[in-house]
Amino acid sequence: MSDYNFAYLDEQTKRMIRRAILKGLAIPGYQVPFASREMPMPYGWGTGGVQVSAATLTPDDTLKVIDQGADDTTNAVSIRKFFEVTAGVATTEDTTQASIIQTRHRIPEADLREDQILVYQVPIPEPLRFLEPRETETRKMHSLEEYGLMHVKLYEDISQHGAIATSYAYPVKVEGRYVMDPSPIPKFDNPKLEMAAIQLFGAGREQRIYALPPYTKVVSLDFEDYPFVATKADHVCDMCDASDSYLDEVILDDQGNRMFVCSDTDYCTGRQQAGHVGALGTTNAEDAA
Amino acid sequence: MTPLLQVNDIAKFYGSHVGCKGVSFDLFPGEVMGIVGESGSGKSTLLSCLAGHLEPDEGQVQFDTRADGLKDTIKMSEPERRMLGRTDWAFVHQHARDGLRMNISAGGNVGERLMAVGERHYGDIRAKAVDWLDRVEISEDRVDDRPTTFSGGMQQRLQIARNLVTGPRLVFMDEPTGGLDVSVQARLLDLLRNLVREMGLSAIIVTHDLAVVRLLADRLMVMKGGHVVEAGLTDQVLDDPQHAYTQLLVSSVLQV
Numbered sequence: 001m002s003d004y005n006f007a008y009l010d011e012q013t014k015r016m017i018r019r020a021i022l023k024g025l026a027i028p029g030y031q032v033p034f035a036s037r038e039m040p041m042p043y044g045w046g047t048g049g050v051q052v053s054a055a056t057l058t059p060d061d062t063l064k065v066i067d068q069g070a071d072d073t074t075n076a077v078s079i080r081k082f083f084e085v086t087a088g089v090a091t092t093e094d095t096t097q098a099s100i101i102q103t104r105h106r107i108p109e110a111d112l113r114e115d116q117i118l119v120y121q122v123p124i125p126e127p128l129r130f131l132e133p134r135e136t137e138t139r140k141m142h143s144l145e146e147y148g149l150m151h152v153k154l155y156e157d158i159s160q161h162g163a164i165a166t167s168y169a170y171p172v173k174v175e176g177r178y179v180m181d182p183s184p185i186p187k188f189d190n191p192k193l194e195m196a197a198i199q200l201f202g203a204g205r206e207q208r209i210y211a212l213p214p215y216t217k218v219v220s221l222d223f224e225d226y227p228f229v230a231t232k233a234d235h236v237c238d239m240c241d242a243s244d245s246y247l248d249e250v251i252l253d254d255q256g257n258r259m260f261v262c263s264d265t266d267y268c269t270g271r272q273q274a275g276h277v278g279a280l281g282t283t284n285a286e287d288a289a
Numbered sequence: 290m291t292p293l294l295q296v297n298d299i300a301k302f303y304g305s306h307v308g309c310k311g312v313s314f315d316l317f318p319g320e321v322m323g324i325v326g327e328s329g330s331g332k333s334t335l336l337s338c339l340a341g342h343l344e345p346d347e348g349q350v351q352f353d354t355r356a357d358g359l360k361d362t363i364k365m366s367e368p369e370r371r372m373l374g375r376t377d378w379a380f381v382h383q384h385a386r387d388g389l390r391m392n393i394s395a396g397g398n399v400g401e402r403l404m405a406v407g408e409r410h411y412g413d414i415r416a417k418a419v420d421w422l423d424r425v426e427i428s429e430d431r432v433d434d435r436p437t438t439f440s441g442g443m444q445q446r447l448q449i450a451r452n453l454v455t456g457p458r459l460v461f462m463d464e465p466t467g468g469l470d471v472s473v474q475a476r477l478l479d480l481l482r483n484l485v486r487e488m489g490l491s492a493i494i495v496t497h498d499l500a501v502v503r504l505l506a507d508r509l510m511v512m513k514g515g516h517v518v519e520a521g522l523t524d525q526v527l528d529d530p531q532h533a534y535t536q537l538l539v540s541s542v543l544q545v
Contacts, residue, residue: 131390144368148375148405152390155404156397158411159433223411 007054008086013037017055017209021200024211029174030142031125036207041082045075046104047204049121050082053102056117056200057083062090064098069106069246069263076104095266105168107189109245109267112197114214120183122203125210127171127181147179150221158226167231173219180210182218188232188246193218235260238280240271291353293318293459293491294339299348301334307515308334312348314510314520318458321485321492323506323523325499325538331515332495333463339493340380340461341370352377352459375405379452383464385444388451389436395422395447396432402455421450425480442473446480453484460485460492466501478504499542503527511535 005011013035020034039047057063063083067075071093079102080091092098095110102119112118128138131149141147150171157165170187174180182193183201193199199212212218222228233247238259245267247260259280262268272281292315301308309331316322324332337343339350341362351359352373362370374380382388389398399418400408408414419429425446427439436444445465452460465481466474482505485492494505502509502523509526511519511534519532530536 144371146371146405148401148407151404151409152393152397152401155400155411155414156393159394159396159415224409225412 004086006059006087007057007083007089008039009037009051009054013051014055017051020209021052021055021211024200024209025198025213027178028212028216029178029180029210031208031210033207034209036204039204041078043205044123046079046102046121048202048206048209049102049104049119049204050079050202051204052119052200052202052209053079053083053100054087056100056119057087057089059087059089061099062092062097063087064092064095064101064266065103066101066106066108066264066266067104068248069108069267070265072265093266095264105184105186106246106263107185107192107195109242109262109264112195114196116197118195118197118199120185120199120201122181122183122201122206122208125181125201125203125206125208127169127179142178145177147173150179151223154221154223154226158223164222164226164228170228171221173221174212175217176219179221180218186232186246187220187228188230190218190220190228191230233260236278237262237268237271238278240268240276240281241278242268242271242276290317291359292316292351293320293353294493295349295351295359296339297349297351299335299338299345299350301331301338301343301345307331309338309512309515312510312517316459316491316493318491319489320508321490321494321506323502323509324493324495324512325497325502325509326512327497327538330512332512334515335512336461336463336493336495340378341374342380375402376455377458379455379457379460381445381448381452381460381462381465383467385436385441385448388448389444391436394433394435395427395439398436398447399451399454402451406455417454421454422447424484425450426476440473442469442477445469445477449481449484453488453490456488458491460490462492462494462496464496464498465494466496466498474501481505499527499539511538 017034020032024032039050065076065080067073083089084091095108100117104121126138128141128149131153132138154164168186169181169184170190172180172182196214198214201210220228235247236243237245237247239261242262245262245264248263250259250261252258294316296314299312300310312335326332338345350362352362354360396415396418399421400414403414419432422432427443427446436447466477506523509523510517513534519526519535527539530539
């Protein structure tokens with residue numbers, strides 16, 4: 001293989017991270033501090049997610065890495081290459097074939113199974129951070145379950161925009177106890193947080209790991225008269241005609257033309273191969289040919 | 290009649306320096322107690338000890354809780370004490386900035402305490418916020434403005450609204466009129482006096498301004514060097530001061 005220890009990190013570090021993961025799984029939604037290591041990539045590129053993946057990988061695993069749903073963006077490609085070199089594990093772009101999926105800002109459209117692990121890259125794990133800057137105070141608020149402030153943020157949204165305008169990193173309450181930041185996934189993905197797979201969240205710079213065991217109860221916070229709504233762009237995918245997936249808006253030219261495509265590239269490709277064609281699908285295929 | 294607050298021989302030391310020492314008093318429901326004294330006389334230390342912000346070194350502070358009657362607030366668990374701080378107690382800071390969230394609208398500031406005790410209906414929260422802004426003479430169209438755009442007097446009134454919205458029974462005030470000009474002070478005092486009477490609040494007011502206690506307080510404690518040197522009915526203490534320091538204090542008020 002290579003001169004790297006399996007999956008880059010040394011064994012003691014991986015043990016330390018595994019302990020943090022186990023503690024996180026035992027207390028769903030609780031942010032477990034861990035001694036985050038320097039990784040050969042900048043903060044903000046997923047150093048937390050990479051460390052969690054490194055600690056969970058085994059040589060038999062198949063890894064998939066996505067960034068905003070896409071397999072082919074810089075972040076996803078470089079992390080996938082990183083583990084190809086340092087761990088020598090098989091990689092895939094197919095959601096159903098992967099045993100570990102590291103993701104940035106999306107949950108795959110395909111339903112995950114019990115034998116899969118979803119690893120999130122988290123920039124700021126503290127949902128209360130922008131309301132209460134003191135770490136000592138936010139920790140106390142978590143331990144005493146004082147979450148009134150979280151609703152103040154939602155109140156401000158409604159008073160300024162007439163609706164809850166928070167569209168990503170939408171706060172959730174886990175098992176009726178901890179309020180958790182689901183990382184900056186669109187709120188469209190929030191209902192999917194109750195899933196069969198294990199979900200692990202790693203924040204490298206902030207040195208926190210938290211987790212959701214399978215089928216954990218996750219409730220998005222809201223008001224009685226302004227209930228939570230999972231939103232997406234009101235379109236179908238222009239490539240694969242899917243109406244149930246989260247869409248990215250792509251500006252095509254300076255004349256205001258735009259198209260909507262699935263942000264999950266694997267899902268979109270799969271549907272196109274199955275014969276679904278969107279409004280702009282065929283023309284693009286001809287261009288490519 | 291059970292007192293609402295029973296303070297027993299409170300003492301707080303900063304190293305060898307005395308913050309306050311040997312303070313005892315009973316506060317009854319609906320009563321307003323003034324604490325006056327010069328800077329450094331220990332009145333703010335005493336207030337912090339009573340409100341649970343500081344842990345006193347000696348003594349007990351018994352509060353008449355709704356559920357269990359008289360209970361020592363120093364020995365009770367922190368969640369319980371913080372719960373009191375959100376419901377039955379209110380704390381009005383000298384500087385409104387310390388008591389408000391400056392980057393959140395006035396409505397959000399008033400609503401925070403409601404949401405902290407479990408209110409989850411936006412319409413109700415907003416209606417209560419507007420009602421309270423009206424009671425402290427802030428017009429309804431400012432409900433979505435941030436406190437940074439408010440004048441000093443409005444910020445102080447907003448802080449009072451935010452504190453009183455959950456219907457507390459005991460209000461701690463630390464120089465509520467400090468830093469405001471005289472006409473704004475007068476308006477604020479008028480407002481406070483009405484609210485206190487109307488809601489039947491008990492209050493402990495720390496101030497160095499004798500006019501404030503004359504207007505608001507039923508009883509008065511004069512502090513010097515961490516000790517209470519004189520206590521009694523406000524009018525009695527101010528009209529016939531016995532202790533040398535109180536006499537000095539009363540005679541140093543400027544007459545216009």
